[in-house]
Amino acid sequence: MTKKRKSLGKWGENLAREHLKKSGCKILEQNYQVRMGEIDLIVEDSGTLVFVEVKTRSDSTHGSPFEAVTPAKQKQLSKVALFYLNSHDMHDRPARFDVVSVQIKTGTPPKLKIIKNAFELCYGI
Secondary structure, three states, rough: OOOHOOOHHHHHHHHHHHHHHHHHOOEEEEEEEEEOEEEEEEEOHHHHHHEEEEEEOOOOOOOHHHHHOHHHHHHHHHHHHOOOOOOHOOOOOOEEEEEEEEEEEEEEEEEEEEEEEOOOOOOOO
8 A cells, every 4th residue: 555545545534533532432443454355444423333434535446435344354353353352352232334435536625425225244254
């Protein structure tokens, strides 16, 4: 990943974090990383744990941000989420996966879209 793409992704994650904070979510983790992968944000929204994947795009060359959360990515996020739940003894808490799309275009404000419950936990992992 190039420095420019990494920087864009980090910027999008920070924008999403601030938006979620202003929406009343409590930020628990940012860039939670374990050997099997990473989750961009883990937040609490009215008692529900939310595992958030943030996708930032400056053009549509590689498709929409939502299209980037492929079944393989969902499986990887599920593994990390299960590890988090087990290691924090939270396996009985309600949880969901959200995807935040951040689209930027020069000269216009960034557009954030959130899909709540974007996908279910992938079993058989």
